[in-house]
Amino acid sequence: MKFTHQLAALALAGTAILSTASFAQEQVNLTWQMWGDEKDTPLFQSLADLVTAEYPNIKVTPQFSGWTDYWTRLPVLASSGQIADLVAMQSMRMPSFYGVLEPLDPFIAADNFDKSAFESSIISGLSADGVQYALPYDVGPWLMFYNRDKFAEAGLAEPKPDWTFDDFKAAAEKLTSGDNYGYAVQAFDFVAQPVALGAEYFNDANAFDLTNPGYEAAVGKLVDLVAVAKASPVFASGAGAQTGSGRFAAGNAAMVIDGPWSLLTTQASVGFKVGVAPLPRGEGPSRYITAGSGWGISAASQHKDEAFKALKVLTGPKAAEILASAGRALPGRLAEQKFWYDVAAKDIAGARETLQYSFDHSTPFRLNESWNEFENLLTQYLPLALNGDNTTDAVLADIQSQLP
């Protein structure tokens, strides 16, 4: 009796193993989660189809959620075991979330995968502590968007790639009159612009050091532009991220700092010509941080080998060409960036020169696991300095005191 039971159990287990093994060879369904809109589905489905074309046994299904929700859902999905096999990750969020991703280095080594085909700053941006966690699909430095029509009206020469902060300030002041501003400051400008001016917000141990003289001076320059020269409106803490770009699009501000990821949608939605220039530099040489996004493999995935195969296709040359030509992303792959310049951004003045100049002068974007907190605190506290309620140094000291 006992023996027959054992035999039956063994037989059952055997068929179970056999069936899963044969199933794995036949068909693997991978889920692929990213931020985006339902209207992006056809575009990303065409990328998913590339995977099936190359590996007929792998089927990839994209799943979308909105940008803000994505980052709230990600840790919840990860801790409840519902995370997808392929996971979208942005370079600035990597320090907080690399724990949900599988290190890619063993796969890259086993496959002799060539990382040098990608822009180097975003390859390092999608790694943490020297370990690669995702492969990039897009990359971009922060840039100065400007309203070419307004520059022409004011008789101003369009900015050169190596323009200085003083040039920028003079232009912003000249373009300001009445309710129209030369520039619209946003919270993130207090990260990208100080770096371009040569300042550091971290100490050597990669911890926040906001009260160092260099960073205070650089933030002070931007604050003066708002509080003293009144060349930019103050942003409100609640809507900080949107109003600057909104004002630029409405023709209410002539310059705004943004990235190539929103360049084409901005140009499509405005009634004037958009130009781009690198961020103004300080006394020293130019220095630009870049950000970008990519896809990684979830640490909880049951099909990591297949997921890496899919990942190679999704971040491969053909996929990069599709996303670049559609204007969806400036590719992280260097060779395919031409499709973005030549097809999607062909009408934007200075796009190619500006971006190439910025990439040539890119500097690693230093981040740590408290980065989100830092950005939120900038949005929350900087209005106090911008409207003159408090000094720049006091506001930075206050933010510093709340960071670990």
Add this chain to the structure above:
Amino acid sequence: MTLIQDTAVATSAPAARPRRRSGRREGRTAFFFLLPSLLGVLLFLVLPIIASLVLSFTNWKLLGKPAFVGFQNYIRLFTADPQFWTVLRNTLFFTVEYLVLNIIISVGLATWIASLKRGQRWFRVVFFLPTFTPGIAVAIVWMLIFAPGGFFDFIMKSLSLGVPNLLTDQTLAMQAVIIVSLWANVGYNTVLFNAALDMVPPSYLEAAKIDGASAWDRFWKIRLPLISPTLFFGTVMTAITSLQVFDQIYVMTRGGPGNATATLGYAIYQRGFQNFQMGYASSIAWVMFALIMALTALQFWLQRKWVHYDN
């Protein structure tokens, strides 16, 4: 006599036992009928409450395994967190100002509507409308009105009033939040108090009028004491919801500028879902719970002084 008693005892004794048994059976049936909602309460209310209490003694960061840290979160909250006392002060400031204004305005509106000869229903609907408009939508519309360069700034500029932008001013930002909260929530109390006022027997008011009581006296000495139980209910509920204020702040100010509008509700969200310090956020939630309990208990104690029940 004894015979009757005996039979009565004899008949009642066996009858009592089945009744008890059937009572037990009924209880069991009732239990099974209650089970679905009981499970719901256990799963979605009791368990999360216990979980958050346990979490408040850990350093759980949403990703990874939590470790037990004892009272460290509470010690940090009361001694080390540079923001906590400001957050607590902001919460109490909001609650007091909002509660007082809400009750005064809603009692005023309710009395005014009750005094109307016609159109009472119409006004009740108008003032109740914001109550069933989603809070987030209300806050977004008001944020657009108050945003720098928005409609409010335009009006102030047109009238040549030197009012600074509400959302970027440290002292005015909280007032903007209070204005929005009042707009959204005054209607509920108005309808509640209006209904209570309509229940006041007209004979009392007529008698007082004949005796020469002025309208002012009739309001303070008859109507208000008679609606005081409803007034008490409205006050307690409004105080509880205002201690938990979150959506207006999330949309309009994100706790800023600086920490001018950072309240307990927003601090929980910020620590928990932006900084992923779930353990620490849970400890703030329990402090908020204790605060609400204490203030509600205080209100119940104070009600003996001013609430009049008829019976």
